[in-house]
Amino acid sequence: MSMPLEGSHFELWSNVQALPESYVFPPERRPGTDEILASKDIPIIDLEGIDGPRRFEIVQHIMKPSQNCGLFQVINHGVSRDLTDQTMRNFQEFFTLPAELKARFYSNDLNSSCRLYTSTLNYEKEDTHYWRDNLTHRCHPLEDHIDHWPENPPDYRNVVGKYSIEARKFLLTMLELIGEGMGLETGYFEGELSKTQLVSVNHHIPCPDPSLTLGMPEHCDPNLISMLQQGDVCGLQVLKDGRWIGIAPLRDTFVVIPSLQLRVISNGKLASAVHRVVTNSKVSRTTIGIFLTPSNDIEIRPADGLHGSLTPMYRGYTYKELFSRFTGNDCDAEKALGCFKL
Ligand code: OGA
Ligand code: NI
Numbered sequence: 001m002s003m004p005l006e007g008s009h010f011e012l013w014s015n016v017q018a019l020p021e022s023y024v025f026p027p028e029r030r031p032g033t034d035e036i037l038a039s040k041d042i043p044i045i046d047l048e049g050i051d052g053p054r055r056f057e058i059v060q061h062i063m064k065p066s067q068n069c070g071l072f073q074v075i076n077h078g079v080s081r082d083l084t085d086q087t088m089r090n091f092q093e094f095f096t097l098p099a100e101l102k103a104r105f106y107s108n109d110l111n112s113s114c115r116l117y118t119s120t121l122n123y124e125k126e127d128t129h130y131w132r133d134n135l136t137h138r139c140h141p142l143e144d145h146i147d148h149w150p151e152n153p154p155d156y157r158n159v160v161g162k163y164s165i166e167a168r169k170f171l172l173t174m175l176e177l178i179g180e181g182m183g184l185e186t187g188y189f190e191g192e193l194s195k196t197q198l199v200s201v202n203h204h205i206p207c208p209d210p211s212l213t214l215g216m217p218e219h220c221d222p223n224l225i226s227m228l229q230q231g232d233v234c235g236l237q238v239l240k241d242g243r244w245i246g247i248a249p250l251r252d253t254f255v256v257i258p259s260l261q262l263r264v265i266s267n268g269k270l271a272s273a274v275h276r277v278v279t280n281s282k283v284s285r286t287t288i289g290i291f292l293t294p295s296n297d298i299e300i301r302p303a304d305g306l307h308g309s310l311t312p313m314y315r316g317y318t319y320k321e322l323f324s325r326f327t328g329n330d331c332d333a334e335k336a337l338g339c340f341k342l
Contacts, residue, residue, distance in 0.1 A: 011118045011133075019209045023129050031278045033211045036237060036246040042069070044253065048076040050173070062174070063181035066258050069240045070220075070271035071247070074174070074254045079166045081252055086155070087163040088231055092286050093153045094135065095203040101152055105135070110327070113137060113148035120217070122331050131279045132215045133203045139164035139290075140197035160199065167290040168197055171225055174256055175292075178225075182266055183307035192298035193265075194224055200289040204235065207279035215277035215285070221259035222326050222333035223293040228255040233285035239274040260333050261294060261319070264340070267302035268313045296320040314340045 043065045050058055065072040094102070105116035108124070114137035119129040138145045142161050150156050175189035204215045215235055230236060230249035237244040247255060257273045279285075294300055301316035317340045325336035 016208055019207065019212055023131055023213045025128050025213055029128075029214075030212055031210070031214060031244075031276075036244055036278075039238075039245055039247045041240065041245065042071065042073060042238065042247060044073045044075055044250070046075050047078065047173075050177075055177075059177050059181045062177050066178060066181070066262075066270045068271060069238055069273055071238050071255060071257050071273035071275065073247070073250065074170075074256055075250075075252060077170050077252075077254050078173075079163070079170060079254075083159070083163055083166060084229055084252070086159045087288060088229065088286065090153050090156050090159050091135070091201045091203075091288060092231070092284075094150055094156065094201075095133065095284070095286065097152060105150065113145065114150065120331055121327060125330070128213075130216055131204055131207045131213050132277070133205075134200060135203070136198055136200040138197065139199050140168055140195070163288075164197065164199060164290070167227060168292070170254070171227055171256075171290065171292050174227075175225060178258060178262065178270070182269065182303070184303055184305060188303065189224070192295045193261075193300075194292040195295040195298075196293040198223075198289075198291045198293065200291060202277065202285075202287045202289065204277070204279050204285045206281050206283060208281065210279040210281055213279060215279045216275075217331075218274060218276045219331070220272045220274055220333045221257055221291065222261075222322065222336065223259045223291040224261040225292050226257040226259050227290050228257070229288040230255065231286050233280065233283055235277045235280065235285050236287070237276050237278060239276075244276070259291075260337055261300055261322075264300055264314045264337070265303050267306055267310060269306070269308075294319040296323075313342060315342055 045058065045061050047058065102116055105114055107115045110121060116135050118133050120126060137149055142164060146157055146161055172190065175194060179188045207213060232249050234246055234248050236247045238247060258270045260272050262270050263272050297318050297320060299316045299318060302310065302312045302314060322336055325339050326333055329335040
């Protein structure tokens with residue numbers, strides 16, 4: 001049964017036979033047992049030849065899902081299989097370390113430099129908890145943050161450091177392509193708009209009853225852009241035309257989500273996927289998320305120079321303001337963004 005550590009939001013489970021009451025959702029919010037459609041409708045973008053004549057075509061391929069369900073998959077992304085595998089292995093090993101070695105990272109403080117917690121940022125206030133542990137820390141610039149990272153597994157800092165650099169390159173390339181599709185000048189998203197980089201790793205141990213609970217709530221990501229490296233276990237779902245669609249993990253493939261700040265900067269042209277995570281009863285699931293976020297005090301508003309005419313849909317605000325609305329609204333990013341709609 002659950003043994004929350006004193007003053008922390010990290011639950012240690014041993015031999016959970018039944019889903020604890022605090023994880024059972026009311027019937028209308030349960031994922032249920034309906035069969036979920038497969039992800040064949042979710043485009044896979046091939047970045048091969050991105051610096052040659054295919055570039056224009058690739059931009060068009062990316063813009064379609066970015067304006068439609070707000071999520072797509074990418075192959076030939078430039079990050080080696082060796083590095084993606086090693087990184088996944090390090091995170092998986094981290095989560096299976098004995099509790100004593102993880103204890104120093106358990107924290108309720110949102111500003112903690114490296115934080116391990118259960119459920120969501122909102123653990124204390126939420127009616128029902130999610131079946132999820134999460135490890136999160138900043139990862140850019142590396143030298144400002146790496147000393148706060150786990151030292152165990154012994155390769156963690158080296159491998160996650162390399163991965164952070166490669167993931168950043170990849171996400172900046174995605175932003176560049178999306179910027180081109182929107183008619184923005186080269187380098188528009190570089191600098192303050194994409195300054196903060198977080199790694200956020202979800203870990204879901206096998207769940208006694210996946211039909212009663214969720215691994216992550218239905219949500220939109222509040223940041224600028226997200227990438228996910230799924231392991232080999234299903235769980236991620238996206239809402240498309242009113243139905244949940246499972247995004248089965250594909251080898252060597254990243255999932256990319258243009259998040260809510262891109263919706264604002266594009267003046268509502270880009271969509272941001274509504275997604276959630278379901279659990280399973282058989283195996284642990286680990287997913288690596290890398291999030292780029294504007295720095296706290298830079299003004300965010302619809303970009304000048306977008307294709308098409310422009311009546312701004314949002315007033316300018318800072319990410320700090322948005323984030324405070326986010327935590328004040330049960331981590332509902334959509335609601336938070338509503339505060340800045342014109
Ligand atoms: C997230 C997220 C999905 C996953 O961390 O915001 O949506 O598959 N993760 O873990
Ligand atoms: Ni998300």
